[in-house]
Amino acid sequence: MSNVNVYKQRPDSGRAESPLFHAGLDELARKGKNSAGVTLREKKLLGHLTLRGDASDPDFAGGVHKALGLELPVALTLVANADASLQWLGPDEWLLIVPGGSEFATEQRLREALAGQHVSLVNVSGGQTILELAGPKAREVLMKSSSYDVHPSNFPVGKAVGTVFAKSQLVIRRTGEETWELLVRRSFADYIWLWLQDASAEYGLAIKA
């Protein structure tokens, strides 16, 4: 495994702009109303790492568990502890999300635990962001936007699926009874933000910082 791309990609000094920086969500949150059917929050500038490896190899699964304290999730699920989440993206691909600023240390810990194995670990923090939709009408917004069945009988808490959404593509993750996360690519973030404003207008949309 080459270490050529392993460096602290987001320096402590200097200003980082999330994919929805231009939308001024902090400003909107201050003006926002209190009673709304849908609450939107950008979980911005988190550390995103894409991990690939052989799930059937006990050394790989054991190494991941040793470094993260999380078991590799099975298809279409997500496991999380206090500060990290690990999501199944494909049979040999997972997404690890850790608090912003800790991704470099986590990456080094994982590389140490998986040293010598045929794996890939890439920091994709700059390429995507998480939008959290919450509230009693959040599911209605998802139903308007995607053909995937988001009814609780098909979409329990802890499920995560990549699917088509608003004629685009993203990952829907259910993290709580009324809490959903959308994993959005940077170049689609503005479009999805505009779409969500339009789709949630009839329920009332509140922004949280």
Place this chain on the structure above:
Amino acid sequence: MLHIFCPHCGELRSEEEFHAKGQAHIPRPLDPNACTDEEWGDYIFFRDNPRGIHHELWVHAAGCRQYFNVTRHTVTYEILETYKIGERPSVTEASVAAKKAVDQGVTA
């Protein structure tokens, strides 16, 4: 709209999440340098166009982004089976013909 079973996700998904990628089970020549132009041309360009059972390569583009194989009837659009790359299809033209013969009471 079709619902297609993704063998990696393990559930039925909407057709719009998938892309068809053409005929499946086309092995690359083991020794490309030893191919005649005709053999190489067949490998690169020429594909079957059956009326009936066809084995195709599909990709779950909006989901797990994995390739897998689909056995599809080109007249009825019915998807008879999906299976992972490297596996052999259980539904083939021969198996369907044999079943049809049995249904019609014809002894082999």
